[in-house]
Amino acid sequence: MADQAEILVVGAGPTGLVLALSLARQGVPCRVVSRAEGPGTASRAMIVHARTLELYRALGIGDAVSAAGIPARSVFLREAGDEVLRLDLADLGTALSPYPYILAFPQDDHERLLVAALRDAGVAVEWRTELVGLAQDGEGITATLRRDGHEEVARCRWLCGCDGARSAVRHALGIGFPGGDYDQRFFVADVALTGESAGERITACLGARELCLVLPVRRTGQHRLIGLIPGDVPQDAPIAFEAVRGHAEALAGVTVEALHWFSTYRVHHRVAERFQQGRAFLLGDAGHIHSPAGGQGMNTGIGDAVNLGWKLAQVARGRAPATLLDSYAAERLAFARTLVGTTDRMFRAMVEPGLSGRVLRTVLVPHLLPAALGFRAARRAFFRALSQLRISYRDGPLAGGAAGEVHGGDRLPWVRHVAGDNFEPLAALDWQLHVYGTPAPALREAAEARGLALLAFPWDPAAAAAGLAEDAAYLVRPDGYVGLAMAQQDPAVLAAWLDRHGLAGPTAGRPGAGDDGPGRAPVHAPCR
Incomplete structure (x- = not known):
């Protein structure tokens, strides 16, 4: 039996590659296997949307992908x-x-770029390796892999099925795939x-x-x-x-x-009955397939990968309790059902x-x-x-509060300033507090005590036009969505919300599992 890996990613299309890259960027080891011979050879999915490029920017590849496409x-x-x-x-x-x-970027070129970025991050895809069985217990998953006629039994804490519409992971879990x-x-x-x-x-x-x-x-x-x-x-x-x-x-x-x-x-058009079963997850085409209306399918799979990636990283590093992983299905399954329903109606009407x-x-x-x-x-x-x-997670379990037009669960609005923009700090891939105006000393102290980066941006017409509120505080998730929006900078509200979810603090999650401890993230001076 092979040594246990933290996370086994099955499938090396864009969804699986982005998940693995997200984990690697956050210092979490993973293993990626694919039954394919190598990266795809057909252009297939073509469209890369703005939100995907924003997520790619945080992973360090936004400009490279944009430059490679049209x-x-x-x-x-x-x-x-x-x-x-x-x-x-x-x-x-x-x-x-x-x-x-809208970026036109053929999937085969897209996959080769992701494979190279993942290799640079220290993870090599194991091609010609297929999943032929899995079993779960209280400590992890035992996966049976086959390569070139030889079988291997591998252990992992979590397993992620990114292996397409005919997903071996979904079949092994016995999860239905209704649709038509x-x-x-x-x-x-x-x-x-x-x-x-x-x-x-x-x-x-x-x-x-x-x-x-x-x-x-x-x-x-x-x-x-x-x-x-x-x-x-x-x-x-x-x-x-x-x-x-x-x-x-x-x-x-x-x-x-x-x-x-x-x-x-x-x-x-199909959506899996569940996106999570115990320690196993479904992402991308393994969990949902769509009509081609709007070029949403691949982008939605990449969104799945980023959503689950930061949550797995937080739990694996002892920064959050395992219950955080339940929010993946709560957020992404609801979105997938809505999207498939919307694109289905649009597509049927058009054809x-x-x-x-x-x-x-x-x-x-x-x-x-x-x-x-x-x-x-x-x-x-x-x-x-x-x-x-x-895309918003307002109805999800990690959403709280509202300030201006921005609610907890919304994507952080993009604001461009003379010296840069408010998306630059998202490359930290960690929780952070944003204030558009002047942070109160009490909030600075609370952020420092919880190890949260506090970033102050100038209040200007661009921030107002984006729907933000002056001097409000926004707790931003590692994927660039707002977790908590506070019209008033109330440290007690912040602490209560973090404690309720077991997040962003020296006592969060499983102690001693890679937690950098309090003060790991600096409190930043105001951005100018």
């Missing part, structure tokens, strides 16, 4: 071959995020093209019985076409690209010069072949949507929803 700063809508709407994403998101765009399949069939093609929809932009193309998306794939000029196979093409027979070429070219206003890759697929679907594609979206998005508030709301900036 920032699409405009979204165009075409109907029946004519352009009807253009959205400038920079206009929508500049005040909301340091990444006011869509009737429509889709195509995906990587092509070289010329025409109106070429370039560093995203174009959505609608027709009475057609739907197509065009986006840049690689800096070589390659583009991705994703579309609904037209009704006049046999749905169950093998389909060649020539069967859909004419429809795609007419909708998008392009000419395909060369075909690099083509495939067809069906879309599913419905009947009259209602045709009216939506040819009347409501191309004519009413541009009018609605003529209002700045509507454009900003659209960007927040699409980019996952709107």
